[in-house]
Amino acid sequence: MALGVLTRRFGDFDAAEDAVQEAMLVAATQWPAAGVPDNPRAWLIRVAQRRMVDALRADVARRSREVEVAAREVPPRNMFDDDVDSVHDDTLTLFLLCCHPVLSPASAIALTLRAVGGLSTEEIARAFMVPESTMFQRISRAKKRLATLERPFAMPPEHLASAWRERRDQVLHILYLIFTEGHTPSAGTTVHRTDLATEAIRLTRIAHRLQPHDPEVAALLALMLLTDARRAARTGPSGELIPLAEQDRTRWDRAGLLEGIRLATNAIAAGLAGPYRIQAAIAALHAEAPRPEDTDWSRILMLYNLFEGLSDNPMVTLNRAVATAMVHGPVAGLALTDTVADALSGNHRLDAVRAHLHEMAGDHPTAITFYIAAARRTASTPERDYLLLRAAHLRETTNSNEH
DSSP: HHHHHHHHOOOOHHHHHHHHHHHHHHHHHHHHHHOSSSHHHHHHHHHHHHHHHHHHTTTHHHHHHHHHHHHHHOOGGGGGGHHHHHHHHHHHHHHHSSOTTTTTTHHHHHHHHHTSSOOHHHHHHHTTTOOHHHHHHHHHHHHHHHHHHSSSSSOGGGHHHHHHHHHHHHHHHHHHHHHHHHSOOOOOOOOOOOOHHHHHHHHHHHHHHHHTTHHHHHHHHHHHHHHTGGGEEEEEESBBBBOOOGGGGGGSOOHHHHHHHHHHHHTTTSSSSSSSHHHHHHHHHHHHOGGGGGGGGHHHHHHHHOOOOOOOOOHHHHHHHEEEEHHHHHHHHHHHHTTTTTTTTTTHHHHHHHHHHHHHHHHHHHHHHHHHHHHHEEHHHHHHHHHHHHHHHHHHHHHHOOO
């Protein structure tokens, strides 16, 4: 949040990032002894701002003009009031500014996720299905490219509307990836990262409030709400992962479901012409099914067929394979997984889907092999434990049948 505020007001991303890091170091040394201030965010912004001004003044001989700009843009103290919406607007606008047209969409999204979105390079690499070293280089190149520009994050307010039209898809993708990492962390010991998921929902609400007639924005918010509504039912008493088909649907958040379905319905009325509208429609069909066996898999498969026509992401095809199996049988689904075997080589989700489909087909030994392979490849402890438990259960069932 502090980074967003300072970058907006000074127009220098690298300097703002350095200043915020310095402010956090000061906080780490001062707060344990002096106590946490009443408004920690305002304190961090104030200290970081002073660091920025000091740095600019120290370089006055070479960059006197930038010092003058900084002096003019120093906000009055009362602008540090804890206004949640204004801070979130700063963050959302910073997402927009980070998606600079000199960068490729993939580089802009990666840079924004790392610098502002709260994701690590490793997490971003997993989202893009590339090695961490590749993602590190991509982000570094993006920062160096922006460093060659004169104040790349300075934009007059009257230009923000046109920038939104040009960069909307990238900003929505950033919000989607932040939520996805919050709802299903790619690594770690927890089933959820509620901080990320909640922040993504709040920022998407702001985007929807600013763009109420954009069906893709509404659909993205709907998708998040419908997915997040299942949060309480996704974990068991010991924090273990519970998949969708095994969840107690009475624990789903009814208010979130109703709001999500309403938003999805309104967005879909404009046509299924965008990826978030299609995904929101799929999420709504899952939400409307009172029991797993009541799920309208035929319509879900139709939607995945449509989605695949809009996206070359192999994960879409992998999800379509599951829907295909539910409609036409596991053999048909397994055949579809073969088409993305190269693209998803080494990805644990491919092994997990194949394990599930072989289990559906009654081929327990092969399913066990794939469950174990998936468990070895995932960096998420809850997913690993679930996959190993499935393998152990099938092994026990197989041994019992043999005796």
